[in-house]
Amino acid sequence: MKVGIIRCRQTEDICPGTTDFKIAASGQMAFEETGPVEITGFLTCGGCPGKRAVARAKMMVDRGAMAIVLASCISKGNPIGFPCPHFEAMRDAIIRKAGPDIKVIEWTH
Numbered sequence: 480m481k482v483g484i485i486r487c488r489q490t491e492d493i494c495p496g497t498t499d500f501k502i503a504a505s506g507q508m509a510f511e512e513t514g515p516v517e518i519t520g521f522l523t524c525g526g527c528p529g530k531r532a533v534a535r536a537k538m539m540v541d542r543g544a545m546a547i548v549l550a551s552c553i554s555k556g557n558p559i560g561f562p563c564p565h566f567e568a569m570r571d572a573i574i575r576k577a578g579p580d581i582k583v584i585e586w587t588h
């Protein structure tokens with residue numbers, strides 16, 4: 480299965496996403512249900528307030544992603560304990576744009 484991952488732009492200076500790649504390849508944590516996945520794209524939200532995440536998610540769907548994953552930097556605030564204040568709005572807009580066939584996974588690890 481192919482997935483597109485969206486991450487927080489505010490945390491890319493302090494996290495290269497190493498754990499996300501590791502658990503995606505091994506099918507652990509948020510990927511226990513899907514099993515190992517292939518990463519179609521690993522993009523940021525584009526910066527606050529995250530509106531660009533919607534078009535970026537759609538771009539990854541157009542390139543074969545069957546799920547869009549919002550990394551834990553967004554939903555859980557990893558690694559600095561500061562969740563995205565726009566998480567729900569971003570998630571809901573992605574769900575609307577991507578359509579019912581695309582799964583949205585709300586965390587990574």
Ligand code: SF4
Nearest residue numbers: 487524527528529563
């Ligand atoms: S909108 Fe949220 S996910 Fe995007 S940079 Fe801002 S805090 Fe991070």
